Amino acid sequence: MLLRNKTTVVTGVGSGLGREMATAMLAAGANVVVAARSADGLRQTAKELDPTGERILAHPADICDDESCRSLVAAAVDRFGSVDGVVQVAAFEDAFGGLFDADLTKWSRAFDTNVVGSLRLLRAAVPVMKERGGGSVVLVGSQSAFKVAMPQAGYAASKGALLSAMYYLADELGPDGIRVNTVVPSWMWGPNVQLYVDFRAQTEGRTTDEILAEITGGFPLRRMTEDREVADTAVFFCSDLSRAVTGQYLLVNSGELMR
Incomplete structure (x- = not known):
């Protein structure tokens, strides 16, 4: 299995993409630490994904809080001994509207969660991955950063900023063997x-x-692309099959932008 003996932290695990990410990582053989802000729902999801509990750990976390991120990574190391991959799904999407009708506080929250929150999480995880000798970071972008669809400029702009941050992260962390890539879905x-x-x-x-x-x-x-198909791409980025791939984004969109 592609991720056997590896440990992956997946954030934003709820009913959609985050759950499918965790499911795909487990199917590929990884130990998986699932994180979300809701403790009750998270524990139930973990039980459903791995009833034995042998290869999964549910740990509530808020990526907008430094201590919460550190606690998440510490829990992963305590349970499974390492962190080999981070799949950052957690996001704030409710930043709709145009120039004059948008709630700019929601724009701020989108950037604080989707961009700065991702950096907070990586500040906690990267030192552990360095000790391990490297690893993989998978960020989740959005095709809305490339193509105007719904009026969600705040969310789209934050995902565009996250993509720009990826290039700098890949350059900074590459010497330590840490790869940083982005999977970019559209309709799922x-x-x-x-x-x-x-x-x-x-x-x-x-x-x-x-x-x-x-x-x-x-x-x-x-x-329409399915959530699981986006998750399978993240498995590729976390696996040794992509060991020479970093600083890249991959559109998983059934070819939509070819129109």
Whole structure:
């Protein structure tokens, strides 16, 4: 298995992409430390993903808090002895609106969580990864940083900033054997998008298949990428198959930007 004997920390583990990231890491053989702000939901998720509890640890954490990040990494080391990979999924998405109707406090929160929060997490994890002799950091970007879709400029701008930060992180951490890459999804079929599609179908008097066809009809693959397919890309970035890959981003979007 690609990640056997490796330990990966996954943040933002809820019902969507974070859960699929953890699932994919476990399937690849890794020990997985799952993190989110909600302790109760996190413990239940961990139990569902690995009922034995042998290869999973649930540890509540807030990436916007330095001590919380340090506690998360310490818990990973205490339980599994190391940290080989960090998959940073946790994000604040509710930064919608244009120049005059946006709530700029939400812009600030988007940057504080999505960019600065990622740096806080890495400040805690990188020293441990250095001691291990290297590792992999996987950041989660957004195609909204490349293409205007929904009016979510604040969120998109924060993900664009995170992508820029990736290049500097890759350059800084490369000499220590730590690779930094970004997986960039667009539409992902999971709980949140399913709710959106179902809502549109109900309010517009159409079928879910019609809504999906409207969204994906111009994609070369003619379908929507699934959460798990984005997670599988993160497994690649965490594995030795990508041992010479750093400072790169990979669009996982069923070819959408080819339109």
